[in-house]
Amino acid sequence: MPNKRSAAKREKQEAVARGQEKYRAMSPAEFFSRYKELAGFSNPTRAVYQTIRELVENALDATDTHGILPVIRVVVEPARGVEGENRYTITVEDNGIGVPPTVMADAFGRVLYSSKYVIRQTRGMFGLGVKAAVIYGQQTAGQPVTVISAMEDSDYVYMKKLFIDINENKPRIVEEGQWRKRGRWHGTRVSITIEGDWRRARSRVIEYIKRTAIVAPYAEIHLVTPEGDVYIFPRMTRKMPKPPREAKPHPHGVNLEQFKMILQSTRARTLREVLVTEFQSVGEKSAVNFLREAGVSPDLNPKTLLRREYRDLLVRLVDKLRSYTGFRAPRSDYLSPIGADLIEIGLRRMFRPEFTAAVTRPARSYMGHPFIVEVGIAYGGSIPPREEPLLLRYANKIPLLYGEREDVAYKVVSSVNWKNYYVEFPAPLVVLVHIASTRIPYKEAGKESIGDVPEIESEIRAGVWEVARKLRIFLSRKRREAEIRRKIITLAKYIPEVARSLAMLGKPPEKWSPPKPEEEKMLVEALVRLVARYIELPETHDGGEDPVEIVKKIIAEVETK
């Protein structure tokens, strides 16, 4: 039997070996350093683009979100003193509120540490982007990030150079300093050196800055490229949209975990008070009504609900909280849309089209998160005709350039039957879709495309219909204008002839002779007025041109042919 036993032993050993899986923990810094593509750093081209956009988005969040007219400088230059090809130093400077010196190291050196974890419409959302760029930089070029920042109310400017300790997920400062301000400068200046493919990224980066400028005409943005080209997007207006504001959570958007955290931290002494003070859109009355309907006493001590024996009640309560229809809708007055005017201005500036229209839809919400959809449309002019509409996507005022095909806006725009709106492809058609929300449902941490949230989808659809109908009116007028033109031409051809005939008919046959010029002119005038009166004139002629003039012009055109 020794053989059988040793076979069993071997089998057992193999099983042990199989069970020896290596389990280990990863810090979030290591996670995003290992899976860089999840944060948008999937190749050297994207790395350049992603670094610039994360820095620019932070710069805008530090300015217009706080009511400051943005001045933003972006400089991309070959890295100095760093070996290896394709190393670029990317520097973005803003005139924003600055970063407090106490949190500076963490804000740039700790993944998942951020000021964006509040309920407010900001461009940044994940507290991830800049740190991912810093990690990418230190991995590929071995250089630390350099941050210089001064707050408005401070007399000092602070500087830190740091790496991110990947294992520990914390900043490792290699140099720091502070000095008294000479002027009144405040803002932040960040430099990151990365390995990247500028040549391929170039057009995307320029497109990104251009599209950013379109919806932020109150910002001044400079871009200096490694070739030394300077792109300046000057400020077009000092009028800024109302900045977004921070909000409390809406009861429809809360989950069990969050509700427990609120119960733990609240100073309220009754459940009713919790609902009224810790949430938005809940009044005394709706709080009491809701709790009564849920079968819970409004005067219950909130801490009681945290006891284990109340777990089922708590689950039920949160469940009802999320679906109760007696609360007001989420506050949308804290959101900051672009505005239909600015969208039309932006589209006109970019494309010089024949026609534009834009709409800011009323606020809606999904799962307790308020959002506003805006849609713009442009047609004709210098828009190059394409086989499908050119779609410009924006979320919280940032342009989205990648991932179009999986975006909810593409889904809607590509499913519209444009023939119903008199658009025949190839057509010179641009559609702009903007979503403003305290919570954009991005599909990726790299912020590329927006998921299929039914509420958002139906708002986009409604917005597209609204502007498309305006386009249809325009195109149908254009069509009618063309038709009428043809009719007028047909009639107009005969007017001089008819005039001559009429002149002669007024006389007895023996006196028939060509009319005198003044006579003929008079008759032509009369006929033109007649034609002008009976023809429905197109309304697209701005400034209400005299119909008589139009008919005359057409006759002139016909006669010269």
Next chain:
Amino acid sequence: MPNKRSAAKREKQEAVARGQEKYRAMSPAEFFSRYKELAGFSNPTRAVYQTIRELVENALDATDTHGILPVIRVVVEPARGVEGENRYTITVEDNGIGVPPTVMADAFGRVLYSSKYVIRQTRGMFGLGVKAAVIYGQQTAGQPVTVISAMEDSDYVYMKKLFIDINENKPRIVEEGQWRKRGRWHGTRVSITIEGDWRRARSRVIEYIKRTAIVAPYAEIHLVTPEGDVYIFPRMTRKMPKPPREAKPHPHGVNLEQFKMILQSTRARTLREVLVTEFQSVGEKSAVNFLREAGVSPDLNPKTLLRREYRDLLVRLVDKLRSYTGFRAPRSDYLSPIGADLIEIGLRRMFRPEFTAAVTRPARSYMGHPFIVEVGIAYGGSIPPREEPLLLRYANKIPLLYGEREDVAYKVVSSVNWKNYYVEFPAPLVVLVHIASTRIPYKEAGKESIGDVPEIESEIRAGVWEVARKLRIFLSRKRREAEIRRKIITLAKYIPEVARSLAMLGKPPEKWSPPKPEEEKMLVEALVRLVARYIELPETHDGGEDPVEIVKKIIAEVETK
């Protein structure tokens, strides 16, 4: 001046208020609980799908990756004892290697804790999916996850029920136990209760299991739905592909941070030894050659390079390491492709097509990660004709159902000019693309679509061309067969007539009379042979049917018409 001073004061106060941004850190558990959609949990439908796939993928990783023939049971049932609608308990049980009791709590209760953080081809990659499902479950249904697991070599079965502490990112066990095994069962059984929309998820889930079974015909998979329907995918073969194996990093895939970690942890005493022992594909000779070319002594103590004054040298060295062409290619023998045979069997089983072909491409690598592309094609039969090819995407043997439009495989397949391959849409065409790698470049933590890595893209293109050319040969034969058929028909129509004429021509005119039946038959036979000899016969007739018989059959068809 008091007014001016108070204005300045107010301005300063406003500035202070502006600077009061709320900075804070988030644990990775809170991050993925807050941004659930990043892990694929974007709505109640996706939540059901995502929970099931993460559990099934873990179950397969615990079995076939370790050479065990998988038996996997998936049960979806209405949650018992939980209030609220749309609560389902999802249970997945496997016969895998089991989870060691010491790591069980962390493996299910700590985000970014996993056995998948090694260089090996596994379905799981991020150490995230199951924990995201656990968080989703506790947030929406308030229930803990239940895990029961037994390892092969252990005499005990262990059970734990736990929540994830979102703030601390650690497991909070609410119940646990252990008991002696009664039989020899080993494996893992996980139950998670979530709020979900089964009705909408249903078809996706079934599709997912079906496509999983296609490429794992050696697995037995059961699915029990809440309606009580039972789907059984029986084992079709006991032949399993060679399991993947763990590999060391390839020098082309290492970054600065990783190289530093290796230098810190290595026991090697010289740089040469580091390269040879800590990396794959580096021999003594190439290590020495490389270090000489880089201008670094092969005998340098690896710890020296970690000193600050050597930072520039280190950056340069890693840079060269990643691009040095003297190393062997990354090991692909540790990868586990599906195999062209299994792909063709799978396609036939699913579609009963007229034609299939499949190819396993040679191994390639991107950034030091080896990968193998496999492409299958199926045409005709019961495939419903569509306006574009039906694309089946797989990565490390798991089907990808969402995010198709942004996937590199879609990019390739949709850009093929299928007309060149004689395919005219709508066509009954299916294309299957599988990528096996130690590192799939997913775009999202939810594993939906694969990024545009140029090396992968060009391999997919080559694979598609290869099978498409085979399809072209098939379709061109089919076309030629149809043409030849027409020719034969044309000739065949006249054969009896010609036979009769020939019979008469053999005699003097006065003896002209219809030939006797035997005579005519003989002549027809001769003519058929003649036609059969001169016509290029289509090769698509399996089993090499006698050409003479074919011509006869066609004549018979013609005569009965």
